[in-house]
Amino acid sequence: MDTLKKIAYERRLDVLEMIWASKSGHIGGSMSCMDILVTLYYEIMDTDKILKNAPDRDRFILSKGHCAEALYAVLADKGFFPKEDLKTFGKFDTALAEHPTKKIPGVEIATGALGHGLSIGVGMALGLKNTSSTIYVLMGDGELAEGSVWEAIMAANKYSLNNLIAIIDRNYLQISGETKDIMPLESLVGKFEYFGWPVLLCDAHNPERIIARIKEGRQGNAGPFALIAESIKGKGSSLMEYKTEWHHQIPNEAQYKQMKEDLRHGYQ
Amino acid sequence: MDINKVSCRKAFTSTLEKIAAQNDTIFMVCTDSRGSVTAEGFADKFPAQFIEVGIAEQNAVGIAAGLATIGKNVFVAGPACFLTARSYEQIKVDVAYNHLSVKIIGVSGGVSYGPLGGTHTALHDIAGMRALPNIQVFVPSDNFTTTLITEYLAKNDCPAYMRTGRGDVPAIYCESDNFEMHKAKKVCEGNDATIIACGEMVYPAKMAAELLKQEGVSVRVLDMFCLKPYDEESIISAAKETKAIVTVEEHSIYGGLGELVCAVTAQNCPVPVKVMGFPDEEYKIGSSAELFEHYGFTPPNIAQEVKKLVKAK
Numbered sequence: 001m002d003t004l005k006k007i008a009y010e011r012r013l014d015v016l017e018m019i020w021a022s023k024s025g026h027i028g029g030s031m032s033c034m035d036i037l038v039t040l041y042y043e044i045m046d047t048d049k050i051l052k053n054a055p056d057r058d059r060f061i062l063s064k065g066h067c068a069e070a071l072y073a074v075l076a077d078k079g080f081f082p083k084e085d086l087k088t089f090g091k092f093d094t095a096l097a098e099h100p101t102k103k104i105p106g107v108e109i110a111t112g113a114l115g116h117g118l119s120i121g122v123g124m125a126l127g128l129k130n131t132s133s134t135i136y137v138l139m140g141d142g143e144l145a146e147g148s149v150w151e152a153i154m155a156a157n158k159y160s161l162n163n164l165i166a167i168i169d170r171n172y173l174q175i176s177g178e179t180k181d182i183m184p185l186e187s188l189v190g191k192f193e194y195f196g197w198p199v200l201l202c203d204a205h206n207p208e209r210i211i212a213r214i215k216e217g218r219q220g221n222a223g224p225f226a227l228i229a230e231s232i233k234g235k236g237s238s239l240m241e242y243k244t245e246w247h248h249q250i251p252n253e254a255q256y257k258q259m260k261e262d263l264r265h266g267y268q
Numbered sequence: 269m270d271i272n273k274v275s276c277r278k279a280f281t282s283t284l285e286k287i288a289a290q291n292d293t294i295f296m297v298c299t300d301s302r303g304s305v306t307a308e309g310f311a312d313k314f315p316a317q318f319i320e321v322g323i324a325e326q327n328a329v330g331i332a333a334g335l336a337t338i339g340k341n342v343f344v345a346g347p348a349c350f351l352t353a354r355s356y357e358q359i360k361v362d363v364a365y366n367h368l369s370v371k372i373i374g375v376s377g378g379v380s381y382g383p384l385g386g387t388h389t390a391l392h393d394i395a396g397m398r399a400l401p402n403i404q405v406f407v408p409s410d411n412f413t414t415t416l417i418t419e420y421l422a423k424n425d426c427p428a429y430m431r432t433g434r435g436d437v438p439a440i441y442c443e444s445d446n447f448e449m450h451k452a453k454k455v456c457e458g459n460d461a462t463i464i465a466c467g468e469m470v471y472p473a474k475m476a477a478e479l480l481k482q483e484g485v486s487v488r489v490l491d492m493f494c495l496k497p498y499d500e501e502s503i504i505s506a507a508k509e510t511k512a513i514v515t516v517e518e519h520s521i522y523g524g525l526g527e528l529v530c531a532v533t534a535q536n537c538p539v540p541v542k543v544m545g546f547p548d549e550e551y552k553i554g555s556s557a558e559l560f561e562h563y564g565f566t567p568p569n570i571a572q573e574v575k576k577l578v579k580a581k
Contacts, residue, residue: 059337115326116362119334121334122327122331123330124334128338
């Protein structure tokens with residue numbers, strides 16, 4: 001599993017380069033969700049099927065669409081498009097917009113207006129019920145304030161969608177501050193459970209635990225379940241870890257160098 | 269079924285039921301709206317193709333988008349007032365931006381729910397939908413056009429919005445009439461002026477033309493049942509050939525058929541245009557018929573507006 005952790009640090013470096021080159025992007029959330037993305041794309045989902053657009057492929061929805069660069073780094077490394085294309089991120093007429101669109105190979109659906117992903121996942125799961133496909137929806141904790149998320153949570157429970165998994169990147173921060181101050185979510189576990197969803201918790205930066213928890217959740221599950229992945233926003237460099245301002249701040253040259261150094265040391 | 273007196277919403281569901289019986293990729297999503305939509309028959313006959321999400325329009329449209337990614341052709345149906353406003357972002361992003369085969373069916377549009385008050389009016393919907401890239405916009409005028417559009421939507425994977433009224437409406441067309449999708453339908457020919465109408469305003473427009481005929485004024489009537497893409501050619505021809513246009517719509521004067529016709533004529537063949545729509549104000553309470561009367565959407569009043577333009581030529 002150290003390999004997955006290492007890959008995640010490499011992809012974080014890709015993200016840093018994209019943000020540094022384009023002077024745009026959402027660095028904090030991209031760093032916090034990277035181990036989850038890497039675990040899904042390098043271990044859990046069959047990416048050959050996704051590459052071939054096979055009808056029985058698993059589907060991934062990045063509901064927290066502002067962390068597109070994290071997804072792009074993973075997709076490029078997995079061969080969905082040339083790594084060279086990452087350099088165009090956020091630039092004029094690029095396909096790699098700061099929120100993903102269907103123009104990008106591997107992207108199932110455009111996201112970025114928050115609170116939409118889970119409803120779309122419910123629709124996919126309904127359309128793929130009783131098949132081998134699993135739908136993974138990655139949400140930020142800030143977007144859980146959107147009412148539509150809870151509409152989707154109710155519907156997924158009503159239709160016993162056991163092919164749907166919601167993963168929450170629980171980094172406790174959003175653009176204006178701490179989630180507890182902006183809109184308290186606790187008890188998040190309790191909320192999901194009252195809505196009929198089993199909840200599993202894990203360390204968002206431990207691929208082994210993520211894999212184990214997903215396996216555990218899928219064992220004989222009669223409906224959807226939520227994986228609350230406890231993460232560190234800005235994970236990988238002490239400059240940005242746990243800091244609100246790094247939601248979408250662009251590093252200056254000294255910071256960029258420091259972050260690069262930190263991320264390199266992360267897996268060495 | 270009396271073909272001459274049927275509501276457009278019923279024409280929609282009857283048609284969709286026939287299609288769904290042959291095609292299991294047709295889905296319907298409702299928002300506790302199966303009664304309003306007249307979708308009980310669909311729900312009973314095709315339970316595996318019917319999704320009920322409760323009073324949750326945003327979720328309804330998001331789920332429809334998800335189903336469409338799996339190759340389903342999904343009709344989300346509910347009162348136009350809620351469906352087009354509450355889920356506007358889902359329509360914009362999940363459906364239109366993603367080019368997904370989701371059809372938003374807004375029933376009881378305009379002031380169909382008149383006595384229920386301002387919460388239930390949908391006089392903004394055409395403006396809102398027209399402003400979104402990738403989405404086609406239809407406003408059928410009777411059961412024939414409703415059936416025609418429903419069949420088109422079931423065959424095509426475009427994102428689309430269709431607005432129907434609530435009450436029974438008289439048939440304007442008959443089986444032998446020919447239609448071309450995305451083209452205005454010429455209801456009657458005339459040279460002195462043109463009335464361009466859509467939805468339930470086509471019938472009073474036709475009646476107005478009949479009244480004017482008795483007075484020796486020859487009026488063309490166009491049914492603009494497709495507002496996007498729209499038939500620019502017919503508007504320009506009307507402007508060139510009749511040199512005066514009155515538009516009539518059950519919609520706000522902002523962003524609907526009237527402004528569309530003004531934009532086309534102003535940029536191609538400027539002629540006097542009178543826009544008849546709902547004014548920018550809080551509306552009175554009353555039945556559709558009472559509100560149409562109050563706001564002047566009656567055959568004699570439409571005829572009067574035509575005469576004013578013809579006289580000023």
